[in-house]
Amino acid sequence: xxxxxxxxxxxxxxxxxxxxxxxxxxxxxxxxxxxxxxxxxxxxxxxxxxxxxxxxxxxxxxxxxxxxxxxxxxxxxxxxxxxxxxxxxxxxxxxxxxxxxxxxxxxxxxxxxxxxxxxxxxxxxxxxxxxxxxxxxxxxxxxxxxxxxxxxxxxxxxxxxxxxxxxxxxxxxxxxxxxxxxxxxxxxxxxxxxxxxxxxxxxxxxxxxxxxxxxxxxxxxxxxxxxxxxxxxxxxxxxxxxxxxxxxxxxxxxxxxxxxxxxxxxxxxxxxxxxxxxxxxxxxxxxxxxxxxxxxxxxxxxxxxxxxxxxxxxxxxxxxxxxxxxxxx
Numbered sequence: 001x002x003x004x005x006x007x008x009x010x011x012x013x014x015x016x017x018x019x020x021x022x023x024x025x026x027x028x029x030x031x032x033x034x035x036x037x038x039x040x041x042x043x044x045x046x047x048x049x050x051x052x053x054x055x056x057x058x059x060x061x062x063x064x065x066x067x068x069x070x071x072x073x074x075x076x077x078x079x080x081x082x083x084x085x086x087x088x089x090x091x092x093x094x095x096x097x098x099x100x101x102x103x104x105x106x107x108x109x110x111x112x113x114x115x116x117x118x119x120x121x122x123x124x125x126x127x128x129x130x131x132x133x134x135x136x137x138x139x140x141x142x143x144x145x146x147x148x149x150x151x152x153x154x155x156x157x158x159x160x161x162x163x164x165x166x167x168x169x170x171x172x173x174x175x176x177x178x179x180x181x182x183x184x185x186x187x188x189x190x191x192x193x194x195x196x197x198x199x200x201x202x203x204x205x206x207x208x209x210x211x212x213x214x215x216x217x218x219x220x221x222x223x224x225x226x227x228x229x230x231x232x233x234x235x236x237x238x239x240x241x242x243x244x245x246x247x248x249x250x251x252x253x254x255x256x257x258x259x260x261x262x263x264x265x266x267x268x269x270x271x272x273x274x275x276x277x278x279x280x281x282x283x284x285x286x287x288x289x290x291x292x293x294x295x296x297x298x299x300x301x302x303x304x305x306x307x308x309x310x311x312x313x314x315x316x317x318x319x320x321x322x323x324x325x326x327x328x329x
Contacts, residue, residue, distance in 0.1 A: 042295055043089030045302060049328060050316040051092040054207065054249050054281030057081055058098060063107035069100040070154055076285040078111045084284055088298065090316075094324065096182070097125040098287065099153035109142060117143035121324045123182050125150065128169035136173060145324040146180040147173060152211050153184060160192045167193070171200040180205050180245070180323060187212040187231035194234040197243060205245040205279065205323065209254060209266055210235050217257035226266045239274035245323050246270055248315075249281035251297050252289055260300060267304055271311065279323065280315050 058065075058073045065073065085093060093115065095108045105124045112122045123146035124139065136144075147170045151158060158166065163185075170181050181200070183193065184207035197204065212229050226232050238244035248267050255263045270278045280301055286292040305312035321328050 041089075042299060042302075043087070046089040046298070047313040047316045049092060050090045051094060051280075051320040052085055052088075052090045052282050052284065053094045053279045053320045053323075054096050054247055055081060055085075055093055055284040056096060056098045056287065057107055057111040058100065058285070058287070059107055063101070063104070063110070065100040066102035066104065068102065071100065071288055073098070073100050073287055074285075078114060081111075081284065084282075088282070088294065090282075092119045092121075092320075092326075094121045094123065094281070094320065096123045097148055097150075099150050100287075101125075103127050103131075105139075109139065109144075112142050112144070117141075121145050121326065123148050123180075126170075126173070128173055131173070136177065140177055140179075144179075145177075146182050146205070148182045148184065151183075151185040151189075152207075158189075160195070163189070163192050164196045164199075167196050167200055171202045174202045175200075178325060182207060184208065185211065187229060187235065190231040190238070191234040194238055197238065197241070203243045203245065203323070204238075205247060206235065206238075207247050208250040208283070209248055209263060210246060212254060212262075212266070214255055214257075214262050217255075217259075217262065224262050224265050226262070226269055229266075232266070236269065236273055239270060239277055242274075242277075244274075245277045245279055245319065246274075247279045247281050248301065249279075250283040250286075252286065252292055253283075260297070264300065264304065267301070271304060271315070275308070275311055275314055276319055276322070278315055279319050 056076065057078050058076045060073065060075055081093065085091070095111055097105055097108050101107060103125050108122055108124060112120050120143050122139070122142065122144040124144055125148050149166055149170060167181065173179070174181050180203045182205045185193075187210040190206065190210055193204070210231065212232070235246065239246060248263070248270065251260050251263050267278070282294045282298075284294070301315060302312055305315055320326070
């Protein structure tokens with residue numbers, strides 16, 4: 001929560017933005033007037049050795065989905081993932097366990113094994129009461145570096161006591177291996193995480209901007225203050241404290257503004273208070289969404305970094321490497 005000692009929240013007034021629907025037109029207009037980017041593609045402008053820190057491989061025919069899955073996914077193979085990332089200009093991948101596979105991480109581990117630990121990392125879902133230490137150690141050699149707690153995808157609600165118990169159980173597994181705990185939960189629940197974190201002794205990562213509930217955008221010159229969102233101040237406090245990362249990803253799941261002005265305001269604040277702990281991701285293959293073009297969002301992320309030298313390399317590469325223990329030169 002904000003205290004009297006903290007700076008007054010910044011009000012963001014329609015920051016420069018890119019429309020998801022009219023991006024191509026805007027980019028062509030921009031390229032015709034800015035010589036510096038006229039001949040440089042998005043792929044060429046991403047920092048070398050960039051990471052997509054949140055994506056999924058789903059192969060239902062080889063690895064059947066859970067009987068309790070809340071939706072039926074289409075197949076999305078490692079080959080397709082690599083083709084997508086190559087077009088975008090991303091070299092390295094973090095496979096995150098999707099909800100449709102429950103605690104069966106076979107598909108993720110297969111993809112991680114085929115890609116190799118030099119280019120891949122994994123975040124798995126486990127039952128702390130039944131998973132064997134030997135299994136976890138084997139996964140570590142493959143490149144697994146995190147545990148995921150996913151409430152949002154399945155609409156699961158926990159009170160503070162339940163969340164505390166789940167986090168403490170996962171922390172017992174993560175701590176000796178220097179793994180992270182990745183949490184996908186509504187932003188309004190982040191204050192619970194803030195109160196529990198000092199007891200965990202591990203680093204955490206909050207998925208998808210913290211999953212805020214964003215209202216419809218009334219395009220009448222209104223201002224947007226992210227500190228008005230329930231839980232946002234707690235997320236900022238967590239970032240300031242130094243043991244929390246946040247992924248800016250999956251904008252299509254969150255914003256009702258085609259120009260993403262609300263998410264841009266949030267991202268600016270994240271990058272301002274914790275430039276070393278903000279992570280870029282695509283959320284490919286954008287499950288439960290169709291015809292998503294992630295290029296506009298990626299362009300937006302580059303623009304957010306344009307005013308500070310080295311910030312793009314932080315967002316797209318170095319922060320992920322530090323979070324997941326990647327040794328890179």
